[in-house]
Amino acid sequence: MWMSTVARLALPALQRSTSAMTRQALRACRRPGPTAAPLPPCLVSLHLRGRHTLESASLPVSRHLVRHVRALDDDRQMEVEWEDGGHSLYPFTWLRDNCQCPLCTLQSAQARTLLLADLDIHTGVDVVEVTNDNKVSIVWPDQHVSVFDAEWLKKRCFSPAARLAMQEELFLNRRYYWDSTLRIPSADFDEVLRDDKAALAWLLALRRVGMVYLKGAPAEQGQVARLAERIGYLRLTFYGHTWQVQDKPMANNVAYTSGKLSLHTDYPALHFAPGVQFLHCINQAKEGGESEVVDGFHMAEQLQREDPEAFQTLTSLRVDFTDTGTDYCDFMLQSKNCIIDVDADGRVVKINYNNATRDSVLDLPLHQVQPFYRALKAYVDIMNRPENVVTYRMEPGDIVTFDNWRLLHGRKSYISRPERLRHLEGCYLDWDEVMSRLRILRKAVHEDL
Ligand code: OGA
Ligand code: NM2
Ligand code: ZN
Ligand code: ZN
Secondary structure, three states: OHHHHHHHHHHHHHHOOHHHHHHHHHHHHHOOOOOOOOOOOOEEEHHHHHHHHHHOOOOOOOOOOEEEEEEEOOOOEEEEEEOOOOEEEEEHHHHHHOOOOOOOEEOOOOEEOOOHHHOOOOOOOOEEEEOOOOEEEEEOOOOOEEEEEHHHHHHOOOOHHHHHHHHHHHHOOOOOOOOOOOOEEEEEHHHHHHOHHHHHHHHHHHHHOOEEEEEOOOOOOOHHHHHHHHHOOOEOEOOEOEEEEOOOOOOOOHHHOOOOEEEEOOOOOOOOOOOEEEEEEEEOOOOEOOEEEEEHHHHHHHHHHHOHHHHHHHHHOEEEEEEEEEOOOEEEEEEEEEOEEEOOOOOEEEEOOOOOOEOOOOOOOHHHHHHHHHHHHHHHHHHOOHHHOEEEOOOOOOEEEEEOOOEEEEEOOEOOOHHHOOEEEEEEEOHHHHHHHHHHHHHHHHHHO
16 A cells, blocks of 8 residues: 555655645644554554655656856856746856866766866856757856756756755755654554665654654564664764663663663763664563653754743853763763754754763853753753653564654663563664665655656
């Protein structure tokens, strides 16, 4: 059913705008819908929801025809007039820099061989014209010739709308924020390993929603590594390639006890914390050990609205984190991170917070200490509101995959029984590798359609 419906359902979406797709997928996550019977109510199957996530995988297919080109010599730009009446402007310098000919590009690597030393950033043009196969040809003053594909040019249009569309296609930065009413997207472990469409739906939801639940994995070690290999490679840390979350004597981390873990992101003691985390339940405790998650980006947005001063504090003050011990090898980490990282445009991009590894060294002037605690408390109080927290209980064979830059996760304390040890196996990946696989899968699925 999945295989047959996906093409039919996804193709009409190619005409729809990205924002419409985004809204639809957002609704899909919040709205209760028809779910497969065996799933707990907090999970929503990606089989049924797949079309919503796959829609955002759609790549534009329309063919853009060039009506006319002309050189605007005074501005050193080339203007393209499209058949639909639209116009695009391309600076001469950029066009010369991005000549696609075999002299300027190593075709086998799709990489530039033209040296910046050899680029005249004040170049003019001799001739610009449309070829009869819908390409744009430019003859440069030194008689070098560049030929540009119309579709290639269209995608690289410098208008704000085109740039926005291109960046969204590349990075999928638009997220769906959620609260306790989230029905966690879920998929079948084997299907994600086997089927490209299922894998794509998984990674799209992981990016958009921040979390996907996989069911049906064997309850034995090695499964998170298989899943990481489906993407590329995992991220090695001092806790090993994969790591065993168990109640251990002389634990080198609070996670390796039976105690409660308050909402946290993993590894703020690193300046570049792992972007993605997989946790596989091999054995669950009889009493306790339930999991909790919140959408850290959504919580940051709420904090910004309710308490802008606290938001300002947490996005500007750098906090010390520390982690010392021995595992994969011995380690003595120190980091300085803002609790909430924002980009140059003020958008939240990463949460760094684990109360266990927050250092007693606090490199702040005396007068900022109390305001810092007040701000942190305000953020944590918002996170802990019941209307924001999603609670679930992992059972053997379940794997939770989530955005460790965005979600904060925790677990309730549990009663440790040596004869039936609670056991999760985990590993990390980084977003670059996950997004790389997502783009490849999207291209493959798109070409298939
Ligand atoms: C961890 C962690 C969750 C759990 O190991 O960092 O968050 O359920 N574990 O044990
Ligand atoms: N491990 C120990 O920030 C942290 O200490 C998270 C979690 C790998 C499960 C480390
Ligand atoms: Zn060239
Ligand atoms: Zn954790």
